[in-house]
Amino acid sequence: MPIDVARATAAEARSTELTWGHKDVQLYHLGIGAGLPATDADELRYTLESRLHVLPSFATVAGGGMAMAGGMAAPGIDVDLAAVLHGGQRVELHRPIPVSGRAVQKSRVAAVYDKGKAAIIVLRADVADADGPLWTCDTQIYVRGEGGFGGERGPSARLDPPRREPDRVVERATRPDQALLYRLSGDWNPLHADPEFAKLAGFDRPILHGLCSYGIVLKAVVDTVLGGEVARVTSYATRFAGIFFPGETLRIRIWVQEGRVQVSATAVERDDAPVLADTVIQHS
Numbered sequence: 001m002p003i004d005v006a007r008a009t010a011a012e013a014r015s016t017e018l019t020w021g022h023k024d025v026q027l028y029h030l031g032i033g034a035g036l037p038a039t040d041a042d043e044l045r046y047t048l049e050s051r052l053h054v055l056p057s058f059a060t061v062a063g064g065g066m067a068m069a070g071g072m073a074a075p076g077i078d079v080d081l082a083a084v085l086h087g088g089q090r091v092e093l094h095r096p097i098p099v100s101g102r103a104v105q106k107s108r109v110a111a112v113y114d115k116g117k118a119a120i121i122v123l124r125a126d127v128a129d130a131d132g133p134l135w136t137c138d139t140q141i142y143v144r145g146e147g148g149f150g151g152e153r154g155p156s157a158r159l160d161p162p163r164r165e166p167d168r169v170v171e172r173a174t175r176p177d178q179a180l181l182y183r184l185s186g187d188w189n190p191l192h193a194d195p196e197f198a199k200l201a202g203f204d205r206p207i208l209h210g211l212c213s214y215g216i217v218l219k220a221v222v223d224t225v226l227g228g229e230v231a232r233v234t235s236y237a238t239r240f241a242g243i244f245f246p247g248e249t250l251r252i253r254i255w256v257q258e259g260r261v262q263v264s265a266t267a268v269e270r271d272d273a274p275v276l277a278d279t280v281i282q283h284s
Protein backbone atom coordinates (compact mmCIF):
# COMPACT_ATOMS: atom_id res chain seq x y z
CA MET A 1 0.00 0.00 0.00
CA PRO A 2 1.46 3.41 -0.95
CA ILE A 3 0.46 4.83 2.47
CA ASP A 4 1.88 2.81 5.35
CA VAL A 5 -0.18 4.39 8.15
CA ALA A 6 1.65 2.76 11.06
CA ARG A 7 5.06 3.74 9.69
CA ALA A 8 3.96 7.26 8.73
CA THR A 9 2.43 8.13 12.10
CA ALA A 10 5.18 6.47 14.17
CA ALA A 11 8.02 8.30 12.39
CA GLU A 12 9.90 10.91 14.39
CA ALA A 13 9.37 14.55 13.49
CA ARG A 14 11.67 15.75 10.70
CA SER A 15 13.63 18.94 11.31
CA THR A 16 14.09 21.40 8.47
CA GLU A 17 15.71 24.80 8.58
CA LEU A 18 13.59 27.61 7.14
CA THR A 19 15.01 30.97 6.13
CA TRP A 20 13.24 33.88 4.48
CA GLY A 21 13.72 37.56 3.77
CA HIS A 22 11.70 40.58 2.71
CA LYS A 23 11.85 39.59 -0.97
CA ASP A 24 10.14 36.24 -0.23
CA VAL A 25 7.42 38.06 1.67
CA GLN A 26 6.93 40.60 -1.14
CA LEU A 27 6.79 37.83 -3.78
CA TYR A 28 4.23 35.91 -1.72
CA HIS A 29 2.08 39.01 -1.28
CA LEU A 30 2.22 39.75 -5.04
CA GLY A 31 1.27 36.10 -5.69
CA ILE A 32 -1.97 36.56 -3.75
CA GLY A 33 -2.84 39.80 -5.54
CA ALA A 34 -1.37 42.48 -3.23
CA GLY A 35 -0.34 45.83 -4.68
CA LEU A 36 -3.53 46.51 -6.62
CA PRO A 37 -4.61 49.13 -7.27
CA ALA A 38 -1.07 50.43 -7.48
CA THR A 39 -2.29 53.87 -6.38
CA ASP A 40 -3.65 52.51 -3.08
CA ALA A 41 -1.22 53.59 -0.35
CA ASP A 42 -2.58 50.91 2.02
CA GLU A 43 -1.23 48.22 -0.28
CA LEU A 44 2.33 49.43 0.38
CA ARG A 45 2.34 47.55 3.69
CA TYR A 46 2.40 44.38 1.59
CA THR A 47 4.78 45.46 -1.13
CA LEU A 48 7.28 48.10 0.02
CA GLU A 49 10.25 46.77 2.03
CA SER A 50 10.41 49.81 4.30
CA ARG A 51 6.76 49.36 5.41
CA LEU A 52 6.40 45.60 5.17
CA HIS A 53 3.96 43.66 7.37
CA VAL A 54 3.76 39.90 6.94
CA LEU A 55 0.36 38.33 6.26
CA PRO A 56 0.08 35.30 8.60
CA SER A 57 -0.70 32.92 5.73
CA PHE A 58 2.94 33.46 4.65
CA ALA A 59 3.59 30.67 7.19
CA THR A 60 2.43 28.20 4.53
CA VAL A 61 5.28 29.10 2.15
CA ALA A 62 8.06 30.34 4.48
CA GLY A 63 11.31 28.64 3.57
CA GLY A 64 10.22 28.12 -0.04
CA GLY A 65 7.56 25.46 0.35
CA MET A 66 9.61 23.16 2.58
CA ALA A 67 6.45 22.21 4.46
CA MET A 68 4.99 20.75 1.31
CA ALA A 69 8.18 19.01 0.18
CA GLY A 70 8.73 17.56 3.66
CA GLY A 71 5.14 16.38 3.97
CA MET A 72 5.06 14.51 0.72
CA ALA A 73 8.42 12.87 1.43
CA ALA A 74 7.51 11.60 4.92
CA PRO A 75 8.33 7.95 5.71
CA GLY A 76 5.46 5.63 4.76
CA ILE A 77 3.97 8.14 2.31
CA ASP A 78 4.34 7.33 -1.38
CA VAL A 79 1.42 8.71 -3.35
CA ASP A 80 0.83 9.77 -6.93
CA LEU A 81 0.99 13.57 -7.14
CA ALA A 82 -1.83 13.53 -9.74
CA ALA A 83 -4.15 12.06 -7.06
CA VAL A 84 -3.37 14.75 -4.48
CA LEU A 85 -5.60 17.71 -3.64
CA HIS A 86 -5.17 20.11 -0.80
CA GLY A 87 -8.12 19.39 1.50
CA GLY A 88 -7.75 21.86 4.34
CA GLN A 89 -5.38 24.19 6.13
CA ARG A 90 -5.02 25.69 9.57
CA VAL A 91 -2.34 28.12 10.75
CA GLU A 92 -2.01 29.15 14.38
CA LEU A 93 0.21 32.13 15.09
CA HIS A 94 2.18 32.18 18.33
CA ARG A 95 3.42 35.68 17.51
CA PRO A 96 3.63 37.94 14.44
CA ILE A 97 5.86 36.64 11.62
CA PRO A 98 9.05 38.71 11.23
CA VAL A 99 9.92 40.18 7.82
CA SER A 100 13.04 38.04 7.72
CA GLY A 101 13.83 34.97 9.74
CA ARG A 102 15.71 31.77 10.36
CA ALA A 103 13.72 29.05 12.08
CA VAL A 104 13.47 25.30 12.55
CA GLN A 105 10.40 23.40 11.40
CA LYS A 106 9.52 20.07 13.00
CA SER A 107 7.02 18.21 10.85
CA ARG A 108 5.30 14.88 11.17
CA VAL A 109 2.29 12.94 9.95
CA ALA A 110 -0.23 13.44 12.75
CA ALA A 111 -2.93 11.13 11.32
CA VAL A 112 -4.12 9.33 8.22
CA TYR A 113 -7.87 8.95 7.79
CA ASP A 114 -9.72 6.49 5.60
CA LYS A 115 -12.64 8.09 3.74
CA GLY A 116 -13.30 5.05 1.56
CA LYS A 117 -12.73 6.69 -1.81
CA ALA A 118 -9.87 8.79 -0.48
CA ALA A 119 -7.25 8.99 2.26
CA ILE A 120 -6.66 12.16 4.23
CA ILE A 121 -3.12 12.76 5.44
CA VAL A 122 -2.87 15.27 8.28
CA LEU A 123 0.52 16.95 8.58
CA ARG A 124 1.53 18.95 11.64
CA ALA A 125 4.44 21.43 11.41
CA ASP A 126 5.71 23.37 14.44
CA VAL A 127 8.02 26.24 13.67
CA ALA A 128 10.22 28.08 16.18
CA ASP A 129 13.14 30.50 16.01
CA ALA A 130 15.70 31.53 18.61
CA ASP A 131 13.02 33.56 20.43
CA GLY A 132 10.61 30.61 20.74
CA PRO A 133 7.53 29.23 18.94
CA LEU A 134 6.38 31.13 15.83
CA TRP A 135 3.54 29.16 14.31
CA THR A 136 1.89 25.74 13.91
CA CYS A 137 0.52 24.56 10.56
CA ASP A 138 -1.96 21.71 10.14
CA THR A 139 -2.32 20.60 6.54
CA GLN A 140 -4.90 18.12 5.28
CA ILE A 141 -3.99 16.37 2.05
CA TYR A 142 -6.83 14.62 0.22
CA VAL A 143 -5.50 11.65 -1.79
CA ARG A 144 -8.05 10.29 -4.23
CA GLY A 145 -8.20 6.53 -4.59
CA GLU A 146 -6.05 5.78 -1.52
CA GLY A 147 -8.84 5.02 0.97
CA GLY A 148 -10.38 1.67 1.80
CA PHE A 149 -7.49 0.40 3.94
CA GLY A 150 -9.67 -0.15 7.00
CA GLY A 151 -8.45 2.89 8.93
CA GLU A 152 -10.28 5.39 11.13
CA ARG A 153 -12.70 7.64 9.25
CA GLY A 154 -11.72 10.74 11.22
CA PRO A 155 -13.74 13.91 11.84
CA SER A 156 -16.48 14.98 9.46
CA ALA A 157 -18.06 17.97 11.16
CA ARG A 158 -19.12 20.88 8.98
CA LEU A 159 -19.50 24.50 10.02
CA ASP A 160 -22.65 26.05 8.59
CA PRO A 161 -22.62 29.74 7.69
CA PRO A 162 -24.55 31.89 10.20
CA ARG A 163 -28.30 32.16 9.48
CA ARG A 164 -28.17 35.82 8.63
CA GLU A 165 -26.92 38.01 5.83
CA PRO A 166 -23.13 38.48 5.84
CA ASP A 167 -21.79 41.74 7.30
CA ARG A 168 -19.60 42.29 4.25
CA VAL A 169 -19.41 40.79 0.78
CA VAL A 170 -16.29 41.55 -1.23
CA GLU A 171 -15.03 40.30 -4.55
CA ARG A 172 -11.44 39.62 -5.51
CA ALA A 173 -10.61 39.03 -9.16
CA THR A 174 -7.63 36.81 -9.94
CA ARG A 175 -5.33 37.05 -12.92
CA PRO A 176 -5.23 34.38 -15.65
CA ASP A 177 -1.54 33.93 -14.74
CA GLN A 178 -2.16 33.98 -10.96
CA ALA A 179 -0.92 30.41 -10.43
CA LEU A 180 2.24 31.05 -12.48
CA LEU A 181 3.09 33.94 -10.19
CA TYR A 182 2.02 32.23 -6.96
CA ARG A 183 4.05 29.05 -7.59
CA LEU A 184 7.30 31.08 -7.46
CA SER A 185 6.81 31.08 -3.68
CA GLY A 186 7.59 27.35 -3.68
CA ASP A 187 4.62 25.13 -4.58
CA TRP A 188 5.86 23.78 -7.93
CA ASN A 189 3.04 21.24 -8.33
CA PRO A 190 2.51 21.04 -12.14
CA LEU A 191 -1.25 20.71 -11.48
CA HIS A 192 -1.31 24.52 -11.36
CA ALA A 193 0.77 25.24 -14.45
CA ASP A 194 1.01 22.35 -16.90
CA PRO A 195 -2.18 21.67 -18.94
CA GLU A 196 -1.09 18.10 -19.73
CA PHE A 197 -0.57 17.28 -16.04
CA ALA A 198 -3.89 18.94 -15.14
CA LYS A 199 -5.65 16.66 -17.67
CA LEU A 200 -3.93 13.64 -16.16
CA ALA A 201 -5.34 14.71 -12.78
CA GLY A 202 -8.84 14.99 -14.30
CA PHE A 203 -9.13 18.76 -14.87
CA ASP A 204 -9.75 20.62 -18.15
CA ARG A 205 -7.02 23.10 -17.33
CA PRO A 206 -4.66 23.98 -14.46
CA ILE A 207 -6.41 24.89 -11.22
CA LEU A 208 -5.31 27.51 -8.71
CA HIS A 209 -3.34 26.49 -5.62
CA GLY A 210 -5.66 26.14 -2.63
CA LEU A 211 -3.19 28.15 -0.60
CA CYS A 212 -3.35 31.03 -3.10
CA SER A 213 -7.12 31.37 -2.53
CA TYR A 214 -6.39 30.95 1.19
CA GLY A 215 -4.06 33.97 1.14
CA ILE A 216 -6.40 36.09 -1.02
CA VAL A 217 -9.26 35.52 1.42
CA LEU A 218 -7.18 36.30 4.52
CA LYS A 219 -5.93 39.53 2.97
CA ALA A 220 -9.48 40.54 2.05
CA VAL A 221 -10.63 39.99 5.65
CA VAL A 222 -7.63 41.79 7.19
CA ASP A 223 -8.12 44.74 4.83
CA THR A 224 -11.89 45.07 5.22
CA VAL A 225 -12.64 44.20 8.84
CA LEU A 226 -9.33 44.11 10.78
CA GLY A 227 -8.13 47.57 9.79
CA GLY A 228 -5.21 46.15 7.81
CA GLU A 229 -3.57 44.93 11.04
CA VAL A 230 -2.05 41.56 10.15
CA ALA A 231 -0.76 41.05 13.71
CA ARG A 232 -4.34 40.75 15.04
CA VAL A 233 -4.82 37.35 13.38
CA THR A 234 -4.23 34.49 15.85
CA SER A 235 -5.45 31.55 13.76
CA TYR A 236 -6.96 30.81 10.37
CA ALA A 237 -8.61 27.55 9.34
CA THR A 238 -10.36 26.48 6.15
CA ARG A 239 -11.55 23.53 4.08
CA PHE A 240 -10.99 23.60 0.34
CA ALA A 241 -14.51 22.76 -0.77
CA GLY A 242 -14.14 23.09 -4.55
CA ILE A 243 -11.67 23.90 -7.28
CA PHE A 244 -11.02 27.43 -8.53
CA PHE A 245 -9.53 28.45 -11.88
CA PRO A 246 -7.00 31.28 -12.36
CA GLY A 247 -8.79 34.27 -13.91
CA GLU A 248 -12.01 33.69 -11.95
CA THR A 249 -13.34 36.00 -9.23
CA LEU A 250 -13.75 35.02 -5.58
CA ARG A 251 -16.90 36.22 -3.81
CA ILE A 252 -16.05 36.43 -0.12
CA ARG A 253 -18.85 36.55 2.42
CA ILE A 254 -17.78 37.79 5.85
CA TRP A 255 -19.63 37.41 9.16
CA VAL A 256 -18.11 39.40 12.01
CA GLN A 257 -18.46 37.74 15.43
CA GLU A 258 -16.93 38.25 18.88
CA GLY A 259 -13.16 37.65 18.49
CA ARG A 260 -13.62 35.78 15.24
CA VAL A 261 -14.67 36.18 11.65
CA GLN A 262 -16.47 33.46 9.75
CA VAL A 263 -16.04 33.42 6.00
CA SER A 264 -17.15 31.58 2.88
CA ALA A 265 -15.71 31.96 -0.61
CA THR A 266 -17.34 31.03 -3.89
CA ALA A 267 -16.56 31.32 -7.61
CA VAL A 268 -18.57 34.22 -9.09
CA GLU A 269 -18.35 32.98 -12.69
CA ARG A 270 -19.62 29.50 -11.79
CA ASP A 271 -22.86 30.39 -9.99
CA ASP A 272 -21.25 30.74 -6.61
CA ALA A 273 -19.72 27.27 -6.61
CA PRO A 274 -18.07 26.68 -3.20
CA VAL A 275 -14.32 27.27 -2.98
CA LEU A 276 -13.57 27.80 0.72
CA ALA A 277 -15.89 26.47 3.45
CA ASP A 278 -15.70 25.96 7.23
CA THR A 279 -13.50 29.03 7.36
CA VAL A 280 -12.76 30.86 10.61
CA ILE A 281 -10.24 33.59 11.37
CA GLN A 282 -9.65 34.21 15.07
CA HIS A 283 -8.21 37.51 16.16
CA SER A 284 -7.33 39.75 19.05
Ligand SMILES: CCCCCCC[C@@H](O)CC(=O)SCCNC(=O)CCNC(=O)[C@H](O)C(C)(C)COP(=O)(O)OP(=O)(O)OC[C@H]1O[C@@H](n2cnc3c(N)ncnc32)[C@H](O)[C@@H]1OP(=O)(O)O
Binds near residue numbers: 084142
Ligand atom coordinates in the same frame (compact mmCIF):
# COMPACT_ATOMS: atom_id res chain seq x y z
C1 LIG B 1 2.21 20.17 3.03
C2 LIG B 1 1.34 20.68 1.95
C3 LIG B 1 0.87 19.63 0.98
C4 LIG B 1 -0.16 20.16 0.14
C5 LIG B 1 -0.47 19.24 -0.98
C6 LIG B 1 -1.30 19.94 -1.95
C7 LIG B 1 -0.45 20.61 -2.99
C8 LIG B 1 -1.21 21.65 -3.81
O1 LIG B 1 -0.37 22.05 -4.88
C9 LIG B 1 -2.50 21.03 -4.33
C10 LIG B 1 -3.58 22.02 -4.41
O2 LIG B 1 -3.46 23.16 -4.08
S1 LIG B 1 -5.09 21.43 -4.99
C11 LIG B 1 -6.11 22.87 -5.04
C12 LIG B 1 -6.86 23.13 -3.78
N1 LIG B 1 -7.79 22.09 -3.43
C13 LIG B 1 -8.89 21.85 -4.14
O3 LIG B 1 -9.15 22.46 -5.16
C14 LIG B 1 -9.83 20.78 -3.62
C15 LIG B 1 -11.24 21.28 -3.66
N2 LIG B 1 -12.16 20.32 -3.08
C16 LIG B 1 -12.71 19.33 -3.80
O4 LIG B 1 -12.50 19.22 -5.03
C17 LIG B 1 -13.60 18.35 -3.09
O5 LIG B 1 -14.07 18.96 -1.91
C18 LIG B 1 -12.86 17.03 -2.71
C19 LIG B 1 -12.49 16.28 -4.01
C20 LIG B 1 -11.62 17.31 -1.87
C21 LIG B 1 -13.81 16.16 -1.90
O6 LIG B 1 -15.03 16.06 -2.55
P1 LIG B 1 -15.88 14.73 -2.53
O7 LIG B 1 -15.09 13.60 -3.09
O8 LIG B 1 -17.19 15.04 -3.16
O9 LIG B 1 -16.00 14.49 -0.97
P2 LIG B 1 -17.30 14.15 -0.14
O10 LIG B 1 -18.02 12.97 -0.78
O11 LIG B 1 -18.06 15.39 0.11
O12 LIG B 1 -16.68 13.68 1.24
C22 LIG B 1 -16.00 12.44 1.37
C23 LIG B 1 -15.33 12.41 2.72
O13 LIG B 1 -14.16 13.24 2.70
C24 LIG B 1 -14.27 14.33 3.62
N3 LIG B 1 -13.84 15.55 2.92
C25 LIG B 1 -14.43 16.08 1.83
N4 LIG B 1 -13.75 17.16 1.43
C26 LIG B 1 -12.72 17.32 2.26
C27 LIG B 1 -11.69 18.25 2.34
N5 LIG B 1 -11.57 19.29 1.47
N6 LIG B 1 -10.78 18.13 3.33
C28 LIG B 1 -10.87 17.13 4.22
N7 LIG B 1 -11.88 16.19 4.20
C29 LIG B 1 -12.77 16.29 3.22
C30 LIG B 1 -15.73 14.42 3.96
O14 LIG B 1 -15.91 14.93 5.28
C31 LIG B 1 -16.19 12.98 3.83
O15 LIG B 1 -15.88 12.26 5.00
P3 LIG B 1 -17.05 11.83 6.01
O16 LIG B 1 -18.01 11.05 5.20
O17 LIG B 1 -16.35 11.05 7.07
O18 LIG B 1 -17.65 13.10 6.51
